[in-house]
Amino acid sequence: MICVLGDAHLDVVVRMSSPLRLETDTPAATSLGLGGQAANVAAWIVALGGRSRLIAARGTDAGAEIVSAELARRGVELIGPIVQGNTGVVVSLSTGGRQRSMLTDRGVGAALAADAVRTGWLDGCEWLYLSGYALAREPMRTAAVTMAHAAIQRSVRLAIDLSSTAMIESYGVASFRALIASLGPEVVFGTEAEAALLDAAGPGGGVVHDGALIVKLGAEGVRIDGRHFPAVPTAPVDSTGAGDAFAAGYLVGGVELGLAAAARAVAKTGGMP
DSSP states (O other), rough: OEESOOOEEEEEEEESSSOOTTTTTEEEEEEEEEOOOOHHHHHHHHHTTOOOEOOOBBBHHHHHHHHHHHHHHHHHHHEOBBSSOOEEEEEEEETTTTEEEEEEEEGGGGOOOOGOOOOOGGTTTTTEEEGGGGSSSSTTHHHHHHHHHHHHHTTTTEEEEEEOOHHHHHHHHHHHHHHHHHHSEEEEEEHHHHHHHHHTTTTTTTOOHHHHHEOOGGGGOOOEEEEEEOOOOOOOOOOOOOOHHHHHHHHHHHHHHHHHHHHHHHHHHSSOO
16 A cells, blocks of 8 residues: 555646647647646556555535546545635646646645644555645645654655656745755655756755655656666657656556556556556
């Protein structure tokens, strides 16, 4: 069992045939589904043969019903409070399947409060995966930190994804680096830009001490503590969720399963398996 803490929301993927043209039409193929970094990871864990428990705040609109039903259909155990408000929506703009930019409305996702979480939710879990978005702002930050400390006390292994350069810069690079380092994660996932922003591999200032820094390199694969692992060849359709698939695969079965999952992810549209 792997516990995942973060967002679950609606995901709109817009796959453009050419770069966005301002003030006129850009031909595109659009899909609607379940999304959120944490929800993606939880669903991929199940798809790869593991069990997952997703800790997330849920809204009170029709979108929340869609999200809950879809997670249940995929075999994800969903727990967390119901919060008055709307489900988040993320619009991903994808060009050629290799790059994507996201327009993010987190809705009630960030409203998970410390007094609404229960450390017993970690029962039976081998890992706790924290989406970096869970640390972006209060009250969810305190809830995530509370669960991270509880995981350490229970000998549950902690993994954190850095998630977003924009989010890190908004939080404050030095403050975010200090927060991650204070939690002592066993694994930190991040893109090359995210890792460089935090100087994660720098002497004396890293966010990983005794654990592994895993740098996601897109089509080039991953780098783990300086060692390069090439990507599994595939025909890219949409890169949305590839890093989430890799993280799930790594937690379930190591780097090879992670790379295979990432290859599956980019060969289809959307972040879900």
